[in-house]
Amino acid sequence: MTMAMRDNTAPSPLREAIARAAPLAVLMTGLLALVLLAGMGDIVTQRRVILCLINVTVVVGLYIFMGNSGVLNFSAVGFMAVGAYAAALLTMPPMLKNTFLPDLPGWLAAAELPLVAGPFAGGLVAAVLALAVGGPIMRLSGIAAGIATFSLMFIIYIVLGNWNSVTGGQTSLMGLKGWVGLWPAGLFAIGAVALAWIYQETRWAIALRASREDQVAARASGIRVVRLRLGAFVLGAFTCGVGGGLYGHFQGTLRVENFYLDPTFLYVAMLVVGGTRSLTGAVIGTVTVAALSEALRQVESGLPLPGTGLTLTAPAGLGDVVLAGLMLVILIYRPQGITGGREITALFRRKT
Amino acid sequence: MIQIVVDALSLGGLYALTALGIGIVFSVMRLANFAHAELVTCAAYALFALSGHPAVMAIAASVFVAMVLAVLTERVAFRPLRRADPATMLIASFTVSMFIQKLLIFAVGSRVKTLDPLPVLSRPVWIAGAQVSLLKIVTIAICIILLAVLVLFLKRTSAGLQMRAAAEDFTMSQLVGVRANTVIVLAFVLSGVLAAIVALLFAAQTGFVQPRLGVPLVLTAFVAAVIGGLGSLPGAVVGGLAVGAGATLLQALLPADLRPFREAFLFVAVILVLLVKPNGLLPARGMKDRV
Numbered sequence: 001m002t003m004a005m006r007d008n009t010a011p012s013p014l015r016e017a018i019a020r021a022a023p024l025a026v027l028m029t030g031l032l033a034l035v036l037l038a039g040m041g042d043i044v045t046q047r048r049v050i051l052c053l054i055n056v057t058v059v060v061g062l063y064i065f066m067g068n069s070g071v072l073n074f075s076a077v078g079f080m081a082v083g084a085y086a087a088a089l090l091t092m093p094p095m096l097k098n099t100f101l102p103d104l105p106g107w108l109a110a111a112e113l114p115l116v117a118g119p120f121a122g123g124l125v126a127a128v129l130a131l132a133v134g135g136p137i138m139r140l141s142g143i144a145a146g147i148a149t150f151s152l153m154f155i156i157y158i159v160l161g162n163w164n165s166v167t168g169g170q171t172s173l174m175g176l177k178g179w180v181g182l183w184p185a186g187l188f189a190i191g192a193v194a195l196a197w198i199y200q201e202t203r204w205a206i207a208l209r210a211s212r213e214d215q216v217a218a219r220a221s222g223i224r225v226v227r228l229r230l231g232a233f234v235l236g237a238f239t240c241g242v243g244g245g246l247y248g249h250f251q252g253t254l255r256v257e258n259f260y261l262d263p264t265f266l267y268v269a270m271l272v273v274g275g276t277r278s279l280t281g282a283v284i285g286t287v288t289v290a291a292l293s294e295a296l297r298q299v300e301s302g303l304p305l306p307g308t309g310l311t312l313t314a315p316a317g318l319g320d321v322v323l324a325g326l327m328l329v330i331l332i333y334r335p336q337g338i339t340g341g342r343e344i345t346a347l348f349r350r351k352t
Numbered sequence: 353m354i355q356i357v358v359d360a361l362s363l364g365g366l367y368a369l370t371a372l373g374i375g376i377v378f379s380v381m382r383l384a385n386f387a388h389a390e391l392v393t394c395a396a397y398a399l400f401a402l403s404g405h406p407a408v409m410a411i412a413a414s415v416f417v418a419m420v421l422a423v424l425t426e427r428v429a430f431r432p433l434r435r436a437d438p439a440t441m442l443i444a445s446f447t448v449s450m451f452i453q454k455l456l457i458f459a460v461g462s463r464v465k466t467l468d469p470l471p472v473l474s475r476p477v478w479i480a481g482a483q484v485s486l487l488k489i490v491t492i493a494i495c496i497i498l499l500a501v502l503v504l505f506l507k508r509t510s511a512g513l514q515m516r517a518a519a520e521d522f523t524m525s526q527l528v529g530v531r532a533n534t535v536i537v538l539a540f541v542l543s544g545v546l547a548a549i550v551a552l553l554f555a556a557q558t559g560f561v562q563p564r565l566g567v568p569l570v571l572t573a574f575v576a577a578v579i580g581g582l583g584s585l586p587g588a589v590v591g592g593l594a595v596g597a598g599a600t601l602l603q604a605l606l607p608a609d610l611r612p613f614r615e616a617f618l619f620v621a622v623i624l625v626l627l628v629k630p631n632g633l634l635p636a637r638g639m640k641d642r643v
Contacts, residue, residue: 072439136627143384143438144630147578151619158619162612261567265446272443317458324451328429331444335436 023343024197027283028190031056034287035186046182052290053185054246056283057192059270061239063282064196065232066271068205070212071138072146073233074264076240078156081259082129083122083241084248085160085167088176091118091249096175103165115179119188119245126241130234138229141215153264161256173254180250188246192239196279199235204228273330275337280344285337293323354482356604362488362557364596365495366550370573371580371588372502373546379519379583379636380539382438386445386574387425390452391418391547392566396555397460398548400467410469415548421452422544423537431536449567456563463562470556491553498549499589502542506585511538519583519636572599575618579625581632590633 031053038049062076089097089104090113097109113121137148160167167173199205208228211218219225248254266289274285296319330338370388377385395414402410429448433441473487506512517525518535526532547566554569555561572595580591598621602614625633 072442137623140626140630143442143578143582144626146384146439146442147575148623148626151575151622154619155616158613158616265450269443269447269450272440276439315458317454320454321451321458324447324454328444328447328451331440331447332429332432335433335440 020201021197022345023280024194026344027193027197027280031186031190031193031283035182038182048290048294050180050182050185050250052287053182053189054180054243054250055267055270055290056189056286057185057246058240058243059267059274059282059286060189060192060196060279061236061241061243062267062271063236063276063279064199064239065229065236066268067276067278067282068200068208068212068232069229070209070276071141071229072143073149073236074146074268075149075152075156076236076267077259077264078153079126079130079237079240080244080247080263081156081160081256083119083126083244084254084259085122085173085244086125086241087118087122087245088173088248088254089166090121091115092176100173100175101165101168105166108166115177115249116184118249119242122245122248123238123241126244127234127238130237131230134230134233134237135226138226138233150264157256157260160259167254167256170256174252176248176252176254178249178252180246185246185250188242192242193279193283195235195239196282199232200279204231208232269327271337273327273337275334275339275341277336277341278339278343281337281339281341284339284344288338289323289327292326293319296320296322354479355484356600358479358484358488358492360597360600361593362491362495362596363600364593365492366553366569366592367573367576367596368589368592369495369498369546369550369553370569371577371592372499372585373543373550374570374573374577375580375583375585375588376515376539376546377543378577379585380515380522381430381434381536382583383430383441383445384438384574384582385425385430385543386442386570387448387452388543388547388573389566389570390449390456391422391544392551392554392569393456393561393563394418394421394452395548395551396467396561396565397456399469399552399555400465400561403467403469407469411548411552414551415545418548418551419541419544422540422547426537426540431533453563453567460563464560465562466560467555468559469552473556487553487556491557494549494553498546502585515539575622579622579632581635583636584632584634587632587634587636594633 034049035053038046041049058076058080061079062073065071066073089101089108090111092112094110094112097104101109133152137145137152140148162169200209207218207223208225208231210221211223211225211228215225244259247258251258270285270289271282272285273289274283275281300315300317300319334340370392373391374385374388377383377388395418398414398417399410402413425448429444430441433444436444470487470490473485473490475486476483477486477489478484479489506516514525514530514535515538517528518530518532522532525535550569551566554565558565573592576591576595577588578591579594580587580589595618598618599614602617603611606614606617629635
């Protein structure tokens with residue numbers, strides 16, 4: 001609604017475009033600053049920041065669908081898993097594959113893409129899968145959509161965990177090149193943010209958001225809700241798949257257990273904590289949760305209090321408790337998330 | 353054959369009771385309470401803590417623990433969110449669940465502990481030439497008795513009437529004098545009692561307790577509740593039995609090399625049911641979106 005109003009009063013198309021792109025610029029600069037800052041830190045901090053940036057990619061993927069359509073989605077981790085395995089299998093040298101997975105189908109055993117193409121290939125495979133299975137699910141809303149996408153995640157988990165000839169089943173898939181450092185993770189996260197922004201400025205996303213506010217009215221205005229949702233779902237799955245490809249090549253090993261319940265809830269919680277309805281929310285939610293858990297980890301391992309000579313130490317395991325508690329507190333006091341669904345520039349603009 | 357039927361009914365009964373616990377809360381406040389899993393887990397831990405004492409005492413304590421925890425989560429976490437949309441409440445219940453889980457891991461450790469709350473029942477009996485476990489028969493019996501008690505409560509008592517009214521149209525029931533807080537707390541108390549009984553039966557079957565004990569059970573019951581129709585109590589029972597029967601049949605009938613994929617088939621069935629009937633097999637009244 002506000003978009004349309006601004007359209008009428010904008011003084012010139014150029015200023016209009018700049019104003020609309022401002023949040024994107026702020027977010028990209030913020031992520032860039034995070035990368036530069038982490039570059040000065042030690043290796044442990046760097047690894048935490050890399051993981052946070054990969055999480056940004058995945059949560060932005062989750063946002064592309066959930067934020068614009070308003071439909072619950074628990075399947076993001078499933079597509080992340082698909083992307084991770086696809087990227088790993090397509091880029092791993094055939095020799096290694098012969099050792100770890102001797103029963104691979106011939107064409108897959110022979111495939112060896114360049115490493116950088118891995119995340120894209122992973123995203124593409126995830127997107128194709130989303131396109132294949134998403135159509136019917138997009139007709140559902142509310143809790144039914146939540147359970148259906150949850151079932152989808154579960155099915156992916158079971159299939160990947162038992163498809164021994166391709167994924168190695170319950171054993172971990174090892175020997176992935178850990179090429180995803182600070183800069184690759186940062187650039188992909190920035191790319192994901194840009195992709196989500198470009199998408200949410202298109203007419204399809206605006207129509208989809210209209211259906212989020214009032215599905216019946218949107219339908220009556222000629223918006224094809226199912227088709228638009230599917231588009232966002234596929235784009236979101238692509239982004240999550242890219243995130244999965246990055247994740248695998250950051251950790252160096254893959255286990256299906258890493259793509260099950262805990263991350264499913266954690267990613268959705270990150271998005272909700274930040275605010276489901278804005279891209280800023282997706283980024284801020286992820287960074288907030290990462291910062292909180294990092295701070296708690298510091299306390300757990302003993303944080304020397306400057307000036308007092310005392311060390312603040314918490315027993316191991318308490319950090320997880322506090323993190324869950326803090327997320328709950330944020331939800332109770334800000335049910336719309338930290339950003340309340342506004343973009344970053346609107347957060348600093350005074351309400352009129 | 354009888355074995356399969358008994359397995360299906362006892363598993364389905366457990367799912368049905370769990371789905372009922374979720375359904376009761378959902379029907380009055382539109383909260384899909386995932387933290388129900390932790391009610392089950394904590395009740396099981398209460399059983400474990402009192403495992404040396406007489407069974408009656410342990411059971412009473414576990415019921416008490418689950419009830420208090422249920423009311424506490426309502427008061428602290430869900431009451432402030434009563435006006436929030438269902439998705440936010442669902443996520444909040446995940447967070448509550450995670451919080452209690454991590455607290456349990458922190459307090460008692462994540463190691464598996466064994467317990468046997470009902471040692472009397474751990475022997476087989478023979479029915480029509482087939483060997484079945486007495487525990488499973490008792491499970492089925494308890495499920496039937498509980499269902500009957502619940503139906504009597506809902507149909508014959510004033511509190512039950514108020515709950516049904518609130519489930520049908522919450523605002524309207526408030527207008528005619530139903531106290532919102534009372535009804536909601538009552539729903540949480542009932543779900544706590546159901547969770548404690550499920551914990552007893554489940555722990556007796558598996559023989560161990562760990563901080564994530566309730567999660568897989570509640571996940572499946574959740575699915576059962578949605579298939580049956582969230583917020584509809586007959587739906588919860590039907591959904592629970594259907595999922596229990598489906599899981600048992602798949603386990604018995606699938607060829608061995610497809611058996612690891614059993615749950616995948618189950619969840620495919622779930623998606624299919626939802627596509628045909630998005631509000632579940634027996635949709636609750638007042639759940640339909642009005643224009």
